[in-house]
Amino acid sequence: MECEVQDETAIGEIQSKKPVLAILTIEDDAQLFRGNRTNFSDLILTGREHGFIVYVLTVKHLKLSGNQLNGFNYDHATESWQLQKFPFPDLIYNRIPLREDELLPGVRRKIRACLHNPRVTLFNPSFFNKWSLFKWLRQSRVTRPFIPTTRRMVSRQGLGKMMIKHNFLYLKPISGKAGKGIMTLRLQPEKQFPYKLKIQADKKSITYNCGSITKLWNRIKKESTGERYIAQQGIQLASFNERCFDLRALVQKNQRGQWDISGIGARLAGTLSITTHVPRGGSIDDPERLLVSAFGQEEARKLLVKARSTSLLIAKQIERGSGQSLVEMSMDLGVDSDGNIWFFEANAKPMKFDEPDIRKRSLERIFQYGRFVVKMKSK
Ligand SMILES: Nc1ncnc2c1ncn2[C@@H]1O[C@H](COP(=O)(O)OP(=O)(O)O)[C@@H](O)[C@H]1O
Ligand SMILES: [Mg+2]
Known part of the structure; x- marks a missing residue:
């Protein structure tokens, strides 16, 4: 009889075990961790409503052995983040906010380890380029x-060839976001300065009119500051x-x-x-x-x-x-x-x-x- 009761308790525990989702981000010296805090607290709240345990997990605290991890919980009453112990997650939702952080060798190693670990499912392994x-x-x-015609922008000749087919192009950094580094290029052969290059600045764009493709290329090189770019048919x-x-x-x-x-x-x-x-x-x-x-x-x-x-x-x-x-x-x-x-x-x-x-x-x-x-x- 006693034995049966114990069994029931065990089953009850298994049935009531809440799924656990950890929001993965990177630690930060000044503010505990990086990332959009409103997004993270919204996720924690929604997760709770859906019967999940949700916490913010930094790469530093992510240890694939062990059953408990240190993570951050959001306390709505005090509007503060608190370090607590949480169960090992079933799901890890990758929200590391910066590409450069995701590319750090230590971070890559842990992400790879997650992908190979059957205990956990990783949501969104990395940024796209x-x-x-x-x-x-x-x-x-x-x-x-x-898909608009798209090429890697590697040479003046290549760009020139593309402009024969498309007289309007977008030049974009391969790892760019939020419009940073984007330029447009328009070929107007009838004009004295036939290459019109526009560069996205804060809220406006700056225009350069270039008389030759060599001058254009030099300007583009100067503006692209060593970043890798694609050239794309402008729509x-x-x-x-x-x-x-x-x-x-x-x-x-x-x-x-x-x-x-x-x-x-x-x-x-x-x-x-x-x-x-x-x-x-x-x-x-x-x-x-x-x-x-x-x-x-x-x-x-x-x-x-x-x-x-x-x-x-x-x-x-x-x-x-x-x-x-x-x-x-x-x-x-x-x-x-x-x-x-x-x-x-x-x-x-x-x-x-x-x-x-x-x-x-x-x-x-x-x-x-x-x-x-x-x-x-x-x-
Ligand atoms: N080939 C294109 N033709 C026309 N507009 C474009 C083209 N590529 C980008 N744009 C415009 O520029 C915006 C930003 O481009 P996108 O590729 O999304 O770069 P980012 O990563 O900086 O957001 C797009 O949302 C669109 O409005
Ligand atoms: Mg975009």
């Missing part, structure tokens, strides 16, 4: 039509009140383990900017409103459906190309004035979406998919 994304998406006939984006706009899709795996759209937002470029980023004078808008204004009701509806299906195809191909299991990504998509959809980039660590409905869904999906993974593992 823009060149790999294009290589992967070119490999499939399904995704190729959405004439659809516009609203003479401001260009593009779409931001958030694609995540859902409670059935399938890729799903969590939401699509739109960004209107600042009047003086060559990108649509909000910190560069861009603004958030409703995709339907912008598309209806540019293309009319019927076409706008079709375009939104197409943007959704295209985002899913692209996410699947990126996952295939990367050779790793992924959980989420955001995507920048352009719509040209003829209503074609173009892929610009995907981010493996999406920034917070400011649209409240997308934001809410994005947090929930992490735990819905997380539960799916934990259930599959226990089978």
Whole structure:
């Protein structure tokens, strides 16, 4: 009899065992850890509502042996982070915020160890770089039509050749983000200074008109400060009140383990900017409103459906190309004035979406998919 009771308790414990998700980031001397603290506390709160134990785990505290780890909990009452002991995680959600931190040998070693450790599932192994994304998406006939022509920018000759085909180009750092280092190049052969180079500064762009390709190349080299770049066919984006706009899709795996759209937002470029980023004078808008204004009701509806299906195809191909299991990504998509959809980039660590409905869904999906993974593992 006694024995039976003990068994029941044990089973009860197993059944009530909460799934554990650790948000992985890197330690920081001045502020305990790096990363977006609001995002982390939102994740902790949402995770709790979904019956998870959630904490912030630094690379330093991540030890793959052992059953307990030191982690940070957010105390809402005191609005402070506290170091506590937590159970070893079932899921590790990689939110290391900077590429350079993720590339540190010690960090890479631990990420690799996580990928090989059957006790834990790592969500989002690393950042993408823009060149790999294009290589992967070119490999499939399904995704190729959405990719602007893209080359690595390595020589003056190569750039010259590309300009013969495309008189409008975007030059972008391979590991760039938030518009940093982006330039556009327009060839206007009839002009005395035929090469018009625009460089993204804080909220505006600076223009250089160059008379020869050698002068142009020297200027580009000077501005690109040793970074590796891609040169990409420029797309004439659809516009609203003479401001260009593009779409931001958030694609995540859902409670059935399938890729799903969590939401699509739109960004209107600042009047003086060559990108649509909000910190560069861009603004958030409703995709339907912008598309209806540019293309009319019927076409706008079709375009939104197409943007959704295209985002899913692209996410699947990126996952295939990367050779790793992924959980989420955001995507920048352009719509040209003829209503074609173009892929610009995907981010493996999406920034917070400011649209409240997308934001809410994005947090929930992490735990819905997380539960799916934990259930599959226990089978
Ligand atoms: N080939 C292109 N044609 C037209 N616009 C582009 C192109 N590439 C980028 N853009 C614009 O610049 C923005 C930033 O480019 P993106 O590749 O997303 O770089 P970042 O990593 O800096 O965000 C895009 O959201 C889009 O508005
Ligand atoms: Mg972008």
